[in-house]
Amino acid sequence: MTTAKLFLHGVPDSPAIWRPLLGRLDLGETPVAVPALPGFTGPLPAGFAATKEAYADWAVGEAEALCAQHGTIDIVGHDWGALIAQRVAMLRPDLIRSWAVSNAVIDPDYRGHRIARIWNTPVLGEIFMALSAPAKLAQGLAAQGMPADIAAEEAAQWANKDKRRAILKLYRSAKGLSFEHDWARDIGKLPANGALIWGEGDPYVDLSVAERFSTGTGVPLMVVEGAGHWAIAERPAEVAAALRAFWSRL
Numbered sequence: 001m002t003t004a005k006l007f008l009h010g011v012p013d014s015p016a017i018w019r020p021l022l023g024r025l026d027l028g029e030t031p032v033a034v035p036a037l038p039g040f041t042g043p044l045p046a047g048f049a050a051t052k053e054a055y056a057d058w059a060v061g062e063a064e065a066l067c068a069q070h071g072t073i074d075i076v077g078h079d080w081g082a083l084i085a086q087r088v089a090m091l092r093p094d095l096i097r098s099w100a101v102s103n104a105v106i107d108p109d110y111r112g113h114r115i116a117r118i119w120n121t122p123v124l125g126e127i128f129m130a131l132s133a134p135a136k137l138a139q140g141l142a143a144q145g146m147p148a149d150i151a152a153e154e155a156a157q158w159a160n161k162d163k164r165r166a167i168l169k170l171y172r173s174a175k176g177l178s179f180e181h182d183w184a185r186d187i188g189k190l191p192a193n194g195a196l197i198w199g200e201g202d203p204y205v206d207l208s209v210a211e212r213f214s215t216g217t218g219v220p221l222m223v224v225e226g227a228g229h230w231a232i233a234e235r236p237a238e239v240a241a242a243l244r245a246f247w248s249r250l
Contacts, residue, residue, distance in 0.1 A: 002029060004066045004069070006059075009040075009078060010078050010080040010081045012137070013078075016153050017150060017233055020150075022034070033066050037055060037080075044166055051170065056091065059084045076100045077100075078102040078103060079103060080170065082103065085100075090183070096191050098195070099195075101195075105210060108185075113205070117176050138152045141155065145199075145234035195246045198224065202228055202229045203228065224239065
């Protein structure tokens, strides 16, 4: 039976970020789920805390539903979706055949990028959000390698106040992006079948973070040369080839 796939996007993205890669993967009849993180493409669900634990629990539910129908799954994450995908694999390895993450990894020594630190700061984060115009965001995302049509689509969602609110709650629940005292302590619980795929020139999570994780855990690392943080959309053919090769070895 073809293994079902679960793709988790990051910040400030939506499921649209996966379109170029999914087009290259050509998964045919393979069951595929590409959900939006709660609050990112619509209102925050009532009572949803939008913390990292809440998003991890939500993702476990998505994985459970897919696994119940199709058996163990391959989970793929980018950015915050990568962190959440790793957390799902730590918490529920019984659901996971494999995990693959791009341009973010749970690391005890990483302390977050500049924007993460701004979002983690009360008042300053709210001011930053209020001053972040969609048109400027679209330009910035496209300048960093995201396809212009997807950049415009992602930026248009910035008008969703719940999305901006959810992002602040998420980053503050992680103290910016610090996992030293919680999630990073469970790295040893990750299932063996893992892979890292990294844009070489990521300005948010330096390649050295991926190299350190790979060296420390033995998880293989594939570097997409000349690509940035959004390598999954900037160089989808190379990422698709890496994923196909990884899955073929399982």
